[in-house]
Amino acid sequence: MSNYTDKEEVRDVHQLEYEDVPGHARTGSSFGAFANIVCVIAGSGTLQLPLALHQGGWFAVILIVFFTIAAIYAGNLLIKSLYYDKVSRLADYPAIAEAAFGKFGKYFIRTFNYSILLGTGCVYILLAAMNIESLVLKLGVDIGLKMWVIISAAIIWIPFVSLKSIKEIALMSAFGALATLVVVIVSVVVGFIDMHERVGVTVTHSFFNSSSIPLALASICFSFGGNVIYPHVESGMAHPKSWPKVLSMAMATICGMYVLISVCGYYVYGDTVQSPIYTSLPQTPPTYVAIIMITLHVIFAAPLYLTGFAYEVEGMLRIDRRYHSASKEFILRAILRSAVIVVLALIAMFLPYVNSLMSLIGALAYSIIIFIAPIVLYLKLYGFRSMGKIELLWCAVIVIVSAIACVLGTKDAIISLIDQVKGDQK
Numbered sequence: 001m002s003n004y005t006d007k008e009e010v011r012d013v014h015q016l017e018y019e020d021v022p023g024h025a026r027t028g029s030s031f032g033a034f035a036n037i038v039c040v041i042a043g044s045g046t047l048q049l050p051l052a053l054h055q056g057g058w059f060a061v062i063l064i065v066f067f068t069i070a071a072i073y074a075g076n077l078l079i080k081s082l083y084y085d086k087v088s089r090l091a092d093y094p095a096i097a098e099a100a101f102g103k104f105g106k107y108f109i110r111t112f113n114y115s116i117l118l119g120t121g122c123v124y125i126l127l128a129a130m131n132i133e134s135l136v137l138k139l140g141v142d143i144g145l146k147m148w149v150i151i152s153a154a155i156i157w158i159p160f161v162s163l164k165s166i167k168e169i170a171l172m173s174a175f176g177a178l179a180t181l182v183v184v185i186v187s188v189v190v191g192f193i194d195m196h197e198r199v200g201v202t203v204t205h206s207f208f209n210s211s212s213i214p215l216a217l218a219s220i221c222f223s224f225g226g227n228v229i230y231p232h233v234e235s236g237m238a239h240p241k242s243w244p245k246v247l248s249m250a251m252a253t254i255c256g257m258y259v260l261i262s263v264c265g266y267y268v269y270g271d272t273v274q275s276p277i278y279t280s281l282p283q284t285p286p287t288y289v290a291i292i293m294i295t296l297h298v299i300f301a302a303p304l305y306l307t308g309f310a311y312e313v314e315g316m317l318r319i320d321r322r323y324h325s326a327s328k329e330f331i332l333r334a335i336l337r338s339a340v341i342v343v344l345a346l347i348a349m350f351l352p353y354v355n356s357l358m359s360l361i362g363a364l365a366y367s368i369i370i371f372i373a374p375i376v377l378y379l380k381l382y383g384f385r386s387m388g389k390i391e392l393l394w395c396a397v398i399v400i401v402s403a404i405a406c407v408l409g410t411k412d413a414i415i416s417l418i419d420q421v422k423g424d425q426k
Contacts, residue, residue, distance in 0.1 A: 028236035030246050032173065036233045037226060037250035039176035040304050043297040044123070045223030045258050046183055050265025051275035052223075056216030057206040058266075061259060063220050067371075068255040070398045071224045074374040075247050078227055079234050081374070084381040092231045092312060097373070100380040109373060112365045116228050117309035118344060119361040124302040126348040127276075128152040131295040135288065146349045152299070153345035160303045160310070161337045176300030179293040183278075184257045186290040188264045190281050195268040203270035215416070218363035218409030221402070223258065225366045227374070229308040310337050353420045360417060363409030371402035
């Protein structure tokens with residue numbers, strides 16, 4: 001298929017009459033898509049970004065805004081690439097890579113795609129378990145983190161197996177997005193109240209911390225993770241032409257929450273701020289509410305990530321009504337998805353290091369999948385002449401900053417993870 005070089009044709013891609021995905025009805029609302037995006041992306045950032053400001057200094061606030069704009073831009077390029085031939089819609093992210101670079105591109109993107117979907121799902125299972133354990137320990141119940149991992153995985157397993165596709169869990173996404181907003185409000189209010197009560201406590205800040213900026217970049221990249229499910233979310237929208245507006249509104253909402261909670265957390269606690277942020281807050285009823293709400297968020301968000309993975313694998317394995325009866329399809333789907341949950345639970349049980357895992361996944365996979373690959377694939381499909389010089393320069397800036405986050409952030413995250421493992425073995 002030939003590349004398109006006419007700028008107007010490229011810009012008008014969302015004016016096309018969109019083809020429905022075979023066997024898939026477009027019945028989802030724009031609000032449902034908005035909720036899916038906010039639910040998937042916002043939770044991890046609200047927990048991690050106050051620490052990212054400690055790692056990078058106040059300069060990290062600029063990076064949060066930069067990556068918000070970059071995520072909107074790259075997310076729109078990704079969806080435009082689904083329709084690059086102006087005839088039909090490609091199925092998913094790996095299909096875009098295959099159209100651009102053949103089988104190599106397909107398997108390259110699929111590897112990182114799956115590492116994000118499964119890695120984030122694993123982190124969320126672990127985070128839910130740690131939160132539940134921290135709450136019940138105050139009630140005198142101590143059954144160990146590994147048991148809570150099993151229980152958390154079982155809770156997430158229920159909607160993951162019961163609901164087939166992402167559009168079917170939009171209601172869960174709305175609750176997840178609301179839970180994240182509550183966490184932000186509670187953390188900010190409790191934080192500022194605590195600041196006035198901590199009389200005489202010296203708090204230190206820095207504008208730019210060069211030694212830890214790679215980890216800050218990695219944490220921020222992780223906080224904008226979610227574009228791996230964009231094709232699935234957009235495929236279920238009844239009005240896909242609204243995608244750019246929905247994405248922009250969702251990312252602006254997320255950025256607002258990120259800046260609010262990260263600035264508050266770093267301003268109040270300075271270089272002593274911890275991740276998750278609620279570990280820095282006084283252990284009062286409002287803080288417990290925040291912990292409960294973020295636990296609900298990760299329980300709601302985990303099935304979104306895992307469903308994105310399972311839906312693709314089920315397509316490859318032909319676990320579909322076109323090939324099986326309804327009962328057999330459900331049984332096969334349940335077996336596959338149950339196996340996924342078991343494997344992730346085992347990993348979470350024996351690698352319980354949330355911060356380092358977030359940074360590693362964010363640096364290695366998210367920087368490539370969210371920011372670099374959409375630009376590279378779009379330019380390969382549409383050609384460099386589809387963009388003006390200023391837009392090409394903007395693309396270059398995104399790619400360079402993301403590459404720095406990938407290389408340096410991965411190195412520092414691996415070192416941090418190794419240190420934590422060695423520390424536990426002593």
